[in-house]
Amino acid sequence: QKEVEQDPGPLSVPEGAIVSLNCTYSNSAFQYFMWYRQYSRKGPELLMYTYSSGNKEDGRFTAQVDKSSKYISLFIRDSQPSDSATYLCAMSEYRDKLIFGTGTRLQVFP
Amino acid sequence: GAVVSQHPSWVICKSGTSVKIECRSLDFQATTMFWYRQFPKQSLMLMATSNEGSKATYEQGVEKDKFLINHASLTLSTLTVTSAHPEDSSFYICSAKPPSASYEQYFGPGTRLTVT
Numbered sequence: 001q002k003e004v005e006q007d008p009g010p011l012s013v014p015e016g017a018i019v020s021l022n023c024t025y026s027n028s029a030f031q032y033f034m035w036y037r038q039y040s041r042k043g044p045e046l047l048m049y050t051y052s053s054g055n056k057e058d059g060r061f062t063a064q065v066d067k068s069s070k071y072i073s074l075f076i077r078d079s080q081p082s083d084s085a086t087y088l089c090a091m092s093e094y095r096d097k098l099i100f101g102t103g104t105r106l107q108v109f110p
Numbered sequence: 111g112a113v114v115s116q117h118p119s120w121v122i123c124k125s126g127t128s129v130k131i132e133c134r135s136l137d138f139q140a141t142t143m144f145w146y147r148q149f150p151k152q153s154l155m156l157m158a159t160s161n162e163g164s165k166a167t168y169e170q171g172v173e174k175d176k177f178l179i180n181h182a183s184l185t186l187s188t189l190t191v192t193s194a195h196p197e198d199s200s201f202y203i204c205s206a207k208p209p210s211a212s213y214e215q216y217f218g219p220g221t222r223l224t225v226t
């Protein structure tokens with residue numbers, strides 16, 4: 001079993017839709033949770049960071065962490081074609097060593 | 111925002127040769143840099159962590175004699191793939207962490223290595 005599981009997609013939605021991206025994990029010691037966006041052939045860019053459980057909102061993005069279920073989510077409201085990218089979840093015990101999911105490819109069509 | 115560059119962005123080499131990839135933090139000093147490898151449709155896998163002026167710490171299963179990492183200054187780390195083989199073909203990405211950052215790593219754009 002992988003430490004972090006993420007549906008690879010692709011997920012295709014119309015512009016304006018609410019997008020839900022999810023990851024599950026097996027290591028209960030993880031306490032730092034992040035979402036990265038990666039455009040094709042580019043390095044990942046940090047979108048959201050959450051420590052321990054709870055919700056965090058930043059503009060159109062909301063990150064949720066449910067440690068009891070070992071489940072994290074990223075919601076994107078009013079999705080735009082420019083949101084089309086691969087979204088990677090990442091988590092760690094000690095802040096430095098990040099364990100990544102495989103990424104979910106999102107396509108937002110006009 | 112913090113910028114990390116990598117050079118080259120794309121390299122083709124013949125089997126048995128060595129390739130050096132550079133990672134630079136352009137507008138901040140990075141006491142810690144990380145090297146990742148990403149195969150198609152797979153997640154980024156941490157290869158090693160390097161701290162300026164000390165030996166790199168390699169993850170389990172990564173051959174330190176094959177993947178030589180040097181972090182000679184606070185803005186430059188290099189990864190040398192020695193005696194490259196086709197199975198080393200991958201996307202190599204570095205990240206850098208400023209001393210003031212508690213968690214954030216800034217990623218470079220990646221280097222695509224193809225070994226023929």
